[in-house]
Amino acid sequence: MPSDDALQQAAPALLLPRIRFVLVETSLSGNIGATARAMKNMGLSRLALVRPKQGARFADADAVARASGADDLLQAATLHDSLAEALAGCRLVLGTSARLRALEWPLLDAEGGGARLLAEAAHGDVALVLGREATGLRNDELALCHYLVQIPTNPDFSSLNIAAAAQVFAYEIRRQLIRRPVGSAAVADERPELATADEMEGFHAHLMHTLLAIGYADAEQCGTLARRLRRLFHRARPDRTELNILRGVLAKVAGRPGAEPDRRSG
Structure with a gap:
């Protein structure tokens, strides 16, 4: 080493x-x-x-x-x-x-x-x-x-x-x-497969589309909700497998029982 x-x-x-x-x-x-x-x-x-x-x-x-x-x-x-x-x-x-x-x-x-x-x-x-x-x-x-x-x-x-x-x-x-020695300057999340910014964007688009489709969000008043949800998932920092699970859940919630998660984000 x-x-x-x-x-x-x-x-x-x-x-x-x-x-x-x-x-x-x-x-x-x-x-x-x-x-x-x-x-x-x-x-x-x-x-x-x-x-x-x-x-x-x-x-x-x-x-x-x-x-x-x-x-x-x-x-x-x-x-x-x-x-x-x-x-x-x-x-x-x-x-x-x-x-x-x-x-x-x-x-x-x-x-x-x-x-x-x-x-x-x-x-x-x-x-x-x-x-x-x-x-x-x-x-x-x-x-x-x-x-x-x-x-x-x-x-x-x-x-x-x-x-x-x-x-x-x-x-x-x-x-x-x-x-400082490498890696000691700050605490980093060391998981190598964290979802990237573009993958998270795909998830957020999927999430808001689903919330609108099921009537939970209002198209004209969902800006603050969207930002709060972004803040929540930014704190969580899901990895790609977790993101794929979440998108699979969204597909089920949207009433597509046979749908597969979007593999492009996982």
Whole structure:
């Protein structure tokens, strides 16, 4: 078995490529470039963009100038039509916000968020989601996240530039990586077959369809119910077998006695 020292030396190559920074509907291309620079400073490389204002032309002169040598991250960045698509394959998702929400969400500070991302990356892909410059993440987008993560700032002036926020989180990830043995930075759920974000999305769609079909939920008033159920299952973090069981139950409840569970989520 490799020693702790050997694991520590291998950690950047093993863990950092599994950590995904996801930017949602970024307005300024310069902020994308500056985020790429912040990531590369700390050894991170996976950048995903959800509907940037410039579309596929986001890597313009301003983005390249602000990237200041991190052009390779811009070239390798992936473009997505939805946040759910950008999170495909992730076992853990953290959503950033400068404000708390009416529906309480599990909360981490920047240090705890960096530690949790690093610890969970030992077992699979993870993501940190940063929202729009002016308005941040919508509630339905935060509902795709397991935790809300915040940087402790001046409460009278709490909004950070998106690239500045990315730098803080990237630094916390790097700090946890170099200061502690692998796996000791935070308690991680070590089950290797946890359902991924896209698999959970399939389940939630199935769940709400069933609740509407049996008359438990109202199509015009089910938003809060859906978010509460998401929060419940995010806490539980089912594995793929458990998720397949739940979808089998939903199929029975919906009155399809001969139906088989959707194997795509298991």
